[in-house]
Amino acid sequence: METLLITLVSMALIIFSTVTMTVSIFQSANRMADSWKMMEKQSGIIRRTEITTLPPQDYQGGAIDLTVQNAGQIDLAEFSRWDVIFQYQSGIACYVTYAAAYPPGGNQWAVKGIYFSEGVPEVFQPNILNPGENMVVSVNLNPGIGEGEAGRVTISTPGGVTSQCQVIWPLPPPPPPP
Numbered sequence: 001m002e003t004l005l006i007t008l009v010s011m012a013l014i015i016f017s018t019v020t021m022t023v024s025i026f027q028s029a030n031r032m033a034d035s036w037k038m039m040e041k042q043s044g045i046i047r048r049t050e051i052t053t054l055p056p057q058d059y060q061g062g063a064i065d066l067t068v069q070n071a072g073q074i075d076l077a078e079f080s081r082w083d084v085i086f087q088y089q090s091g092i093a094c095y096v097t098y099a100a101a102y103p104p105g106g107n108q109w110a111v112k113g114i115y116f117s118e119g120v121p122e123v124f125q126p127n128i129l130n131p132g133e134n135m136v137v138s139v140n141l142n143p144g145i146g147e148g149e150a151g152r153v154t155i156s157t158p159g160g161v162t163s164q165c166q167v168i169w170p171l172p173p174p175p176p177p178p
Contacts, residue, residue, distance in 0.1 A: 046159045048073040053155050053163040061147070063103065064139040064167050065112060068129070068155060076129040081158040084109045086141055089149045096139055106142035111135060145169050 050072035056065050070076055084096040096109045104110040114122045114135045122133055129135045137155070145151050150168040 042159070045074055046161060049076070049157060049159055049161045051076070051155065051157060051161060051163045053153065053165040055153075055165040055167050059145075059167055059169050061144060061169060062140075064141070064145075064153070066137045066139065066153060066155070066165065066167075068135045068137055068163070070129045070131050070133055070135070072161075073131055075125065075131070076157060077127065078158055079111055083154075083156040084137070084139060085154045085156075086139065087152045087154070088145070089151060094141065096141070102138060104138055104140045106140060109137055109139045112138045 050070075052069040052071050054067040054069065080098045080100070082098065084098075085093055086096055087093045094107060096107055099105060099108040099110040102110040102112050111127075114127065114129055114133055116122060116133060122130070124130070139153060141151075145167060147169050150166055152164055152166050154162055154164045156162040
């Protein structure tokens with residue numbers, strides 16, 4: 001009789017542990033499948049995201065107005081999650097924080113406007129950088145770029161897609177010979 005009771009308890013423990021282990025395996029497989037789907041979705045978004053940053057045509061000091069073109073296939077927003085890094089000619093790098101309102105303060109950047117080509121303001125989905133649109137970004141550095149110096153601006157989307165451009169404050173042309 002004692003062996004029957006021990007056998008029943010042992011069988012119950014074996015069945016319970018087998019069921020517990022099987023459920024754990026299925027839950028782990030589900031979590032891994034969900035993570036894999038999320039990774040595929042994120043990598044698809046990154047693959048279809050492309051931005052191009054254009055420097056100002058004629059920089060003469062002060063805030064730097066850059067044009068960011070959405071050359072990809074994804075609508076871009078959440079500008080507070082974007083990163084802007086400025087590297088001075090001396091090699092010093094500065095992380096520039098986002099300002100929700102234009103004009104930005106010292107060491108801040110803000111969206112000046114989003115436009116169709118030729119400077120026509122956007123009308124569909126305001127405050128979203130749609131494919132084919134251009135966004136003018138104003139970067140206010142403290143200290144600014146000195147006359148005759150250059151710097152590099154790197155802009156990054158939340159997904160990690162980056163674009164760089166150089167900003168140069170040219171020296172004034174030499175006076176004409178007498």
